[in-house]
Amino acid sequence: MTTRRAIRGRLLSFKGDPAEVGAAASHTLIEDGALVVEDGRIAARGEARDLLGRLPAGTPVDDHTGCLILPGLIDTHIHFPQTQVIASYGAQLLDWLQKYTFVEEQRFKDPAHAARIARFFLDELLRNGTTTAVVYGSVHPESADALFAESERRGTRMIAGKVMMDRGAPAGLLDTAERGYAESKGLIERWHGRGRQLYAISPRFAVTSSDAQLEAAGALLAEHPDCYLQTHLSENHDEIATVRRLFPWAKSYTDVYDRFGLLRPRSIFGHCIHLDEPELERLSASRSVAAFCPTSNLFLGSGLFDLAALRDPRRPVRVGLATDVGGGTSYSMLRTAAEAYKVLQLRGQHWPALDAFYAMTLGNARALGLEHAIGSLEPGSEADLVVLDARATPAMAHRMETIAGDLAEELFVLLMLGDDRAVRATYVMGEPARGV
Ligand code: GUN
């Protein structure tokens, strides 16, 4: 039997990057629209007056008239073992890792703890309208098992992996090149492509992986070319100096990963703040993805991401947007995009609200090569949705009094003033998410 539901509201979906195709051609908006969802997928999209009258008797209709309905938001870089590290005072990257993060992550050896935090983590993502994320676990395979099991239970599409790290951290957080390889391989066999779950091979960063471990990560990737790879790259000056010391043979930080075969279209490099021209050329040529993590880059004092330099049309680098909790300070992709806007202001770069909403939806889906499945409201897509209310708070409603039907202005208000309070509902495969 088919499970069917209709969802009514203002349907906003992107078809292209506004920076490439222009604002008008980038999106479709149906002011009084409806989606018909069947068995978790969008079966039809159109005017409410056309679609609702044709529904089989008894089909439930969720009425969100006045609110915007978008594809579920996508976060391309976040750490699930850092929900109790977020908002830890006073340190930059390497000290922050040692003082807070590497202490906390040791608790994930305990599967009961990992399961409890996985429940909190997915509740919090869904409360913020995020339906897909690219997630780092701790070094313990139990952490990735816990996250995938909870994601499977809720039917969300998650890309995740246990981190590989064999040096530069407390003994309780270290694997070895061989063990990291074997445990990651076991997780790939258990989870990659099971329902909506996908695996990301996750050497944490060059500072905590030996040559042998990066080589093992490259071998795993070669054996499982449809898996993702995630790591950190060029976030902080002390980090970069450490990488130079640890890999004297490398031309650059990027070159370390390149030599081990880690640069590919499904490779996501967090931060990418302080790259030189040859590094940008290699990221571009390999079609690798840079994850822009504005709240984290500000919080840890790492630097200002240079979007225009990355997207230079002579050698464009693909870019995703990400929270990077717990270096990042918010689970909300709205807050994250607002901070991205401010970082780009400091760089003298323009980032209209349409570009920001594209980035959080179709842009991030394209960065992950998943635009056939998520990131738009095209019929056939998986029905992950977020319902946003630009009048959610008194200050937002007050500001909205001055807006006469201008979509770009409304989106900008949502961006600058919105957060989890603006999320009216989140749907996963056409069903209202539990815990929202
Ligand atoms: N580099 C290596 N590990 C981490 C981490 O957990 N957070 C951030 N922001 N950078 C890292």
Ligand code: ZN
């Ligand atoms: Zn990170």
